[in-house]
Amino acid sequence: YSLDELLDFYEDDWDKKYHDKIVIADNERKTKDYKEIGKKFIEDYYKRYYPFNQGKVLGIERWVMINLDDKGEYKLRGIIDRLNQTKDGTYEIHDYKTSKSLPEQNKMDEDRQLALYQIGVQSMWNDVGSVELVWHYVAFDKEIRSKRREEELDELKKDTIDLIKKIEATREFLPNASILCGWCYYKDICPLHKHEYMVGKLPANKYLKDSGVKLVNEFAKLDDKKKRYKGKIEEIDEELEE
Incomplete structure (x- = not known):
């Protein structure tokens, strides 16, 4: 096969097999990006090894x-x-x-x-x-x-x-958290991640009452206060220096 014939086969096979349920884990890339990446892989490989003898x-x-x-x-x-x-x-x-x-x-x-x-x-x-x-x-x-x-x-x-x-x-x-967690399809049953899935399905009135959500909200409030106090302290320090 020539390179053009091979790329035509790739395009045709992609169109036949791609569907919207395919999950793209990398948020920085779109479907078309992966299609172009695959095309480049084929071109580079073909040019390096042709005539494959x-x-x-x-x-x-x-x-x-x-x-x-x-x-x-x-x-x-x-x-x-x-x-x-x-x-x-x-x-x-x-x-x-x-x-x-x-x-x-x-x-x-x-x-x-x-x-x-x-x-x-x-x-x-x-x-x-x-x-x-x-x-x-x-x-x-x-x-x-x-x-x-x-x-x-x-x-x-x-x-x-x-x-x-x-x-x-x-x-x-025991679960072992790593960068691969972002690619995992079983987070809903994983001890490290299943809580976020369970909470996400709750109605708004129950969601806000969840103990984990309460802790996160309380942390956010305290963190906001901390930042405001820190800013105030810096302002006072500047006045004292003057």
Whole structure:
């Protein structure tokens, strides 16, 4: 396909699948902004890799089973965005990122996701030797590559099993507030956020009587007084200096 044909397909697919119920979490961007961003991603990627002869594609969104121990007691399953094999026999595990931030090399050298996929790929065929992990940060038109030694993969297996055991032994899962809360669709059942949803549905007469709302209103009043007193004190200080 030519770039124009690919962009026509993108436009047509966008128009077919976009609907008003899609939530845009970033208040600074509109629907048309995301559409243009997607178009630029495609253009940059096409120009960088055309005619796409870097290797043979073995799978797109391919499921991979990851055995962490010899007994098969601990297993994970993942989906590889794209699995390639180059002419020299190297297997490449590709992952596509649309993040607005570009990580440094040392962070990707410690990334566990694609390294776990490598463990799975190595068990799929007998000829898997050299494996390279490849991240495509399409917002920057940049790829980051990394490799793992066998001893690093063995350590990753051990660490992952330890993490699984820790999760299984945990009995209380407390909410953890982070920047990702802004993207969450489950705030209405989250202990940290569900109150604002419950209060928001109350009629005006009950809303104002809610204990949380009362506290916020009282705080606002006191904060306003504090600002006025502070301004008055500054005025008196100026008069004393004169």
